[in-house]
Structures are given as C-alpha cells and as structure tokens.
Amino acid sequence: MSTIDVRADELAPSQPRTHDTAPLTPPSPAFDFDVAIVGLGYVGLPTALAYHASGSRVLALDVSPRRLRTIAARGADLIDTDRERLDTALRTPAAFRLTSDTAELSRAAAIIVCVPTPVDHQQVPDLAPLRAACATVVAAARPGQLVMLTSTTYVGCTHDLVEAPLRERGFEIGRDVFVTFSAERIDPGNIGFAQEVVPRVVGGATPQCEEEGARLLARYAARVHRVSSLATAEMTKLLENTFRAVNIALANEFADICGALDVPVTEVIEAASTKPYGFMAFYPGPGVGGHCIPCDPHYLLWQLKALHVDAGVITEAMTRIAARPRRVVDRIRDVLGRAGKGTLGARVLVVGVTYKPDVADLRESPALEIIDHLIDVGAEVQYVDTHAPHIHLDSGRERDSLPDPAAFHPDIVLVHTRHHDADLAWLDGDAVVVDGTYRSSDIAGRVLL
Template identity: 50%
Template sequence: MTQHHLALAVNGRERQLSGRLVAYQDRSEEDAVRRVSGLGTRVPKARQETVVILGLGYVGLPTACGLAARRSSVVGVDISEARLRAVADGDVDLPDAERAVLHDALADGSLRLVDDPEALAEADTVVVCVPTPVDEDRVPDLAALRGACATAVAHARPGQTIILTSTTFVGTTRELLVEPLRRRGLGVGTEVHVAFSPERIDPGNHDHVQRDTPRIVGGVTPECSARAARVIGDLTNSVYLVGSPESAELTKLYENIFRAVNLALANEIADICGALSLDPIEVTIAAGTKPYGFLGSFPGPGVGGHCIPCDPHYLLWQLREKGVAAPVIDQAMRSIDLRPDQVVRRAESMLAAAGTGAIGARVLMAGVSYKAGVRDLRESPALPIIAGLTRLGVDVRYHDPLIGEVELPDGSRLTGEPEPRGADWDLVIVHTVHPGFDYAWAGDCPQVLDATYQFDLAPHRQVV
C-alpha cells in the first residue's frame, strides 16, 4: 500500500502529516476491497449498500451523482417537488461529466428520487447535505439543518452510518445528531456511527473535481471515522482523518474564513491602488510570481455564493455567545458586506460627473450571478447593487445569458435584457463575465464601470 504524506508549512517550518490520509485503490471486481490506512481495517467494497442523500442542492446532487457512479443503490431525498422535477429533467447546474452520470444513474435505477423521508429507514448510510444560510442580520438560519438532522435521528436504526456535510458551527454534529440519538437509546459508535465530513465543491470550477479533491472526516469514534471514510472514499481518491467531528467542523470554517479574509484584503489593495494610480491586477499578478508565502485573489464587486459570505458568520455567532473576540474575521466580513454599496457610490459619482445624475438614469448590469459560469444568485453582490441604485432613482436593468429572471430583496422581479446595445444606456456596470459569450457591445456605452477590474473590451472603463 502506498504511503501518503501531506506537507504543511507552519511558521516557516514544514511539518509532515502522515498516517491519517486514507488511500482507496480499486481492485478487481472479484476482490474489490478498500484498505483504510492507519486504522487497521479491511472492509468489502460496499456497492450494494443503500446510501440516502438528504437534500439535493448544490452539494447533495453532486454527492448523489458521485456515489451513484460507484454504487447500485443511491436514494436522493428532497422536500421540494420542484427541485426533484428539475433533477429528473436534467435541468440542473452540473458539469457535463456529472450531468452524464446523473442521466445514466436515473436511467439504470442506481439513483432514485423521492420526497418521502421514510426512505431513510432503508438506508445503510445517510448523508445530510442541506443549506446553512444566514438571515438579513447575518445570524445563522439553522431551520433546514435542524429539520434534516431531526429527520435523520427519527429514522435512525442500528447498523446505520450518518454523515453530516453541511458547513456549520463547531459542535453541531454532537448537538443535533449524537445527543438526540443517545436520547433515543441508540449507542453512538456501537449501534449507530456518526461523523462530520465537510463538502468541498467549487461550482463552475472544472479544474478541481470531486475525485481529485481530498475530503476531511471526523468521526465520534475511530469506528465511526472508518465507516464514514468508506462512503466518502467513493467520492474522492483520499480522505484525511481528524480526531473528532469538532475538528472537522472548524477545519471547514477555517478554509472559508481564509478565503473571505483574502478576498477582503484583495478589495482593500484595489482601493489602495486606486488612490496611488496603480493597477491592482498587475500588482496582484506580480506578487503571485513569488513561489512561496503568497496566495493572491483578484478584487471584485463583492463576495457571493453559498459559502464565503455566510459560513464565517456561523463561527462569529458562536464566538459572540462565548464572549470571544475575532477582530480579523469580523472586520473582513464587515468589509465584504459593505463592498456592494461602494460600487453603488462609484456608479452614482460617475453619473454625476457625466451630468446625467442618478434620477432616471438608465444603468445596465452586465452579469448578475455571483460567479462566472454558474447559474446561481445566492448572496450575489448584484442584488444589493441593483437595490441600492433603485433607491437612488436609477432605472436599473440587467443582462445575464445564464439568468433569465431576478427576484430582488423587496420581492419585485426583473427580466433580463436578451440582446442589449451599449449605446442605449447611460452606464454599464460589469459585474460577471461568463465565458463563451460576447460582451463587446458594452464598449459602445459612453460609461463603463468595471467591477471585475479585468474587462478589457471597453478602453474607457473605470474601476470601483
């Protein structure tokens, strides 16, 4: 068996982390086995065991596809009939390879779709994949998570493994799964096995597929870790084991907090470059030539999506309850929240300088999804930007080839402009540039505010 190592640089010194990285190697179908490194466990390849995925969103659906590619019995459970119809019809935002797996799995029956949580009773393993958003005050909204965990507990039976994947506060696995299971009289680690294995899915990024992305597993006991690793090992070539669910929970939060702080810093550097008449993209690329100790990000109109704008608040909320300060994280998240308003103020000043003024001005947002190449509006900076401009009296529209309609925070809806002409607008705000589409029309607009800092089709553009 191959020995695996991870190298981690800590305070300038490199530490070798070994012995807990689980390697899975496919054998012949006759002797299909997996060996769990460091646990002394050799288990049969459990393709016939039933895995139930609770929640078929941006994490649950790729998880179901990944497991169905290697197992003959995967059940996807979702309470939304609309979502189940979309999955059944293939009307989902998946890479081509996963879309093909979904089609084949539905066709051959290895993936079944149901809306009845009673399906959990037949499961050998339950994987909980539900969203963990925040509310308008950036307080964690735990309704979906509590409901899903309660459902898993209610249907748990001896011999089952339950794996929580949703990003959440430290201690969630014990609070919402372990303790309720014990109150039901089920022994955790003996009768039911529980672990936390945070998702690592980057929508729209085809360079980092599930199979090549290591996963973290933290079980309540070593046997819990071993059983969870068997299932997660069907999704990835390597699983890194940590000593507890809490360690795995904080690992995921640390990953996303690191990204949030990095993005907040990138925007701040862009503002500094503006004050010094420098190009932040040039500076960032130049800094990136250093082969060690630097990980750069590019500035933008804000931070969107399911993870970075939300997940750090789960830790901040928990720390406030404990009276623990986290000033770096707190300031980074405040900066991220304020970024869309900075775009609004910049647009207002450009309209004023042109003599147009905000009231009645025609402004077009080029792109509204939170990220290039994805059909996802969750936490998109475009939404508060549109709302802020509307409050100023601006007539705001948008063009996004992937998003046909937008629901604004006040409940009103906007329909996208299918074929815009730059000359028809007083200002175009470049927010998201999707690959494979033509944006040359924006160069015909008299004013272009480039919130991506990288839109080179309008030489007269200005940046935030």
C-alpha cells in the first residue's frame, strides 16, 4: 500500500506545539508513535488532531488515498479550531504522519479504531469496514500495544473482533496487549462542545486494560469515566443514541399533535425547558440524518432480534423516524393543495440539504429522500445549499445547488436545514414557505410541517 507523506519542502517553518494536557505516561521509546488513528473521517481526523495538539506523536491512517489527499490539501470539512490544528500538524510531519500503509500500525503504542458502522438499505448493520479494520489491527499487533475501538457497535463486538482474535494469536490480554472500548461522542460542526471537554466513557477487557485505556484518553479528554467492562461501555453509547432517537420521534409526534390542536410546538418545548430537572428539550424536524441516530439503534435491534428480546419502544421510534421524510412530502402536497395547486409540475425549492446545520455531511439526510420522492410524484425540484454544491440521489438523479434561488420562482419552499450563514433575504413573500426546522420564526407567513 502507498504512503502519503507531506514533503519537507512543502512545509512552512514549524510552530511551537501546545500541550493542553501533559501525557500521564511518557511516550514509549519502543514505539515511533504514541497513537495511531485508523479511519480519518468526521470522528477520526479531529481525534488525531486532538492527540497531536496534546503533544502526542500521531500516525494517522486511512484506507482511502483520496481521503488522505483531501486532508493533506486541507480540504476536509472541519470546524475552525480543527482547521488550525491541521495546519499545525501538517507542518510537523515527524509527529503527524498520514499513511495508508497498515504495516505501520506496529510502530504505534496505541491504536484507536474510528471506522464507519453504517446500516444497509434493509437497516441491517454493515460491519464490513469494522471487521476489516480490526483484522488489520489484530494482524499488526505486537506486545505492549493498546487497542481501542471507538466506532459505535453492538454489545460484544470488541470481544468478538479484537479480544478473541488477539487471544488466538497467543497474546495474554491485560498483560501483553490491552483491549478497550470508548465510544466517540464528538458532535461534528458543534463549536459549543469542544471534543476535549466532553467526558469519555471507557471499559476494558481486564482492569489493567481499563487503566491503560483511561490513561490514553486522559492525554486530551478533560474527564474519563470508567466502567466495569467492554460491554457496559458499548451499551452506554447505544443508550445515548437510542435515547436521542426515541425523544426525536416523540418531539415529531408532539409537533403533529400541536399542529392538530393549533398550539405552537416550539413555544411549548421552550416553556417546558424552563423546568430545571426531568425534562430535556428535543425539537421536531423533517427527519434525522448523519451517521448516528438513523443507524446506531439498529445495531441494538439487530442483536436483540437474534435473542428474541422485544424492544417495542425503540422499534416504533425507528419506524416513525424512517417514515418522517414521507410525512414531509405529504405535508408539502397538502399545503400546495390548499393554495389551489397540484403537485404535478409544482416548483419546489428545498433550502439546506445537509442533515444538520453547518456541516457538509449528506449521509442519510432526509432531504435526499424528500427530493427524490417529490420528483417521483411529479414536482419540479431544485435546492440551494452553500455547504453541498452537488447532490446524488438514491434514484441516480443529480442536482446542483442553485446559484440564484429567487430566479427559480418556486411555488413552495421547504426550509429543511438552516446553516448559520444561510442568506434567505431573497425570499420575497410570494412563495409559500414550509418550515421544516420549526424554528425559522423570522420567515413571515411560514407554515409548519
């Protein structure tokens, strides 16, 4: 496999590195790198940068040469602070090495796996990337190394894909090598919660593994919460994201109920939020996207199915979540009908197509399904989104973001995602606006979903 290096002659003079948190244990002289990050996506790249900023020598590995080129060209979708960190890291190649060569993993004292854990079209977990990454890590393992899985996954996965295969290779876990799980809690694009300030939960295959895992995380995380096993740590992440999924489904249902009773749902949620305990605000919307909420609860449901364990509440929430984009299409057709227009030939403009504000991430975005389905029923659909200049729909259709949305003269506008820098000044009041965010109260005459 090839190795992507940043050449010394491309480098600006090196800058002093900051050590936000001193490493608890000195870097081992037996290893060239303190930590290797496997998978440099929305989670892995910021994690690699956080370790580098804390003074660790980082081996940053991805199987995709294209991804490595994007990172080296500073083209990755990052918040500003991580963009600055990347600039600094790329100036110090001895301490931040980008590579696709898996053989190099044996040079790192600790290996953190951050590869995708998606679901397929039948909502069955696709473990292929995680299996491949773990097999690589196990094959490269050498005495003294620590392996940490951070990808969200089913309960028992770290045992199945890392602990058991390492034992088969003859390692004694907790003595020769250390096996841990600590789910990543990063919220890409959210500048309110820096990765370092969010506590990490860690479990180990043995108490010594847990200890070593906590040390590794403490190099950059402000707080580490230890749990008694790998399974507890794995299940903690599943609870966190299932909790969100169920509450989003409930918020959507409350929005529909409030619509039927003509009560403003956002005002209700904000009023309920004044209660300092026993309530947490979740807001309704056009559906959920990204790599977590539409996927993670299915890892649990898939596992429970094999055990014949009923999880009715979670199953119902996930069914409702999956149905939400169709509900949006029905509502658009309904609003058009009330304005005396049919769907056939109606000009629909979707504002914001990424799954949440201020990221370029289109994975599982409800907007894609909404647009495809609106086109299926005869509407003429365009979109505008400065964070997503081009989209591919599941149907194979493609669209480009409109440079001049006003010139499209839409019959109806769906505000799907509102980036903080989105300019809606062109909305002249002629088009009907459906507010899929429920929170665009500045748009005169909007109707809610």
